[in-house]
Amino acid sequence: ETGNHEYTLSSVREALVRQEDTIIFNLIERVKFPINSRTYHQNYASFPAFHGSLVDFVVKNTEAIQAKAGRYQSPEENPFFPENLPPSLMPHYPFSKILHPEAALVNINKSIWKVYFDEMLPLFVASGDDGNYAQTAASDLSLLQAISRRIHYGKFVAEVKFRESPHDYEPLIRARDTEGLMKLLTFASVEEMVKKRVEKKAMVFGQEVSLERDDDDKGNYKVDPSLVSRLYDKWVIPLTKEVEVEYLLRRLD
Numbered sequence: 294e295t296g297n298h299e300y301t302l303s304s305v306r307e308a309l310v311r312q313e314d315t316i317i318f319n320l321i322e323r324v325k326f327p328i329n330s331r332t333y334h335q336n337y338a339s340f341p342a343f344h345g346s347l348v349d350f351v352v353k354n355t356e357a358i359q360a361k362a363g364r365y366q367s368p369e370e371n372p373f374f375p376e377n378l379p380p381s382l383m384p385h386y387p388f389s390k391i392l393h394p395e396a397a398l399v400n401i402n403k404s405i406w407k408v409y410f411d412e413m414l415p416l417f418v419a420s421g422d423d424g425n426y427a428q429t430a431a432s433d434l435s436l437l438q439a440i441s442r443r444i445h446y447g448k449f450v451a452e453v454k455f456r457e458s459p460h461d462y463e464p465l466i467r468a469r470d471t472e473g474l475m476k477l478l479t480f481a482s483v484e485e486m487v488k489k490r491v492e493k494k495a496m497v498f499g500q501e502v503s504l505e506r507d508d509d510d511k512g513n514y515k516v517d518p519s520l521v522s523r524l525y526d527k528w529v530i531p532l533t534k535e536v537e538v539e540y541l542l543r544r545l546d
């Protein structure tokens with residue numbers, strides 16, 4: 294196994310569909326906890342030789358361990374704090390080299406981080422504090438990683454689109470025509486299907502499963518399906534497209 298499976302528009306779209314499941318399951322896990330805002334306070338926790346909130350502490354330290362364990366060797370993974378990450382201690386694995394080498398420079402996790410804490414979380418979680426700050430930080434990280442992986446998968450989507458029609462993309466790339474690129478890579482009907490599908494998945498994955506009764510719990514979902522659709526509409530799809538454009542702008546370097 295070399296990870297060198299074939300990349301086509303339909304295979305990369307299948308990967309995006311599978312990643313919807315991961316995002317929705319992680320959302321369901323995060324909304325078990327209320328906002329638990331002390332997780333995010335700069336001064337609530339005080340760790341020796343560390344400045345920042347509990348979530349900063351958990352994410353930076355977890356990323357350091359995962360970096361040593363080889364996580365960021367995969368071209369699908371992008372750290373939130375790439376500064377000062379330790380090198381992988383794992384043997385080399387021949388991951389697919391389908392992406393242009395400049396792909397490594399495309400990392401919009403700073404924007405994802407900001408939008409996640411400022412806009413997404415308040416939309417999904419209840420107010421309150423149950424003291425489970427460490428669990429909250431850990432579930433934020435899993436959800437952030439799932440969202441980030443989906444958004445940065447835009448690199449693979451952009452690469453297959455470029456390979457399918459280089460003659461359409463090259464002039465726009467040379468002219469640095471961001472708007473033209475955005476238009477060329479957009480499929481409005483696909484976006485509509487994605488938004489409808491994630492809403493339906495949120496209903497299916499988030500329903501109560503009971504052996505006794507059927508149906509009485511209809512409408513009582515673990516995560517609001519219309520919010521999942523909104524999450525994709527407002528942030529996940531637009532940020533994926535931003536990654537596609539950023540990647541394409543570097544594609545001929």
Ligand SMILES: O=C(O)C(=O)C[C@]1(C(=O)O)C=C[C@@H](O)C=C1
Nearest residue numbers: 450479480481483484487530533
């Ligand atoms: O499927 C594609 O072609 C993508 O580029 C992915 C995606 C998405 O984020 O879901 C983004 C842009 C397209 O307009 C349609 C869908």
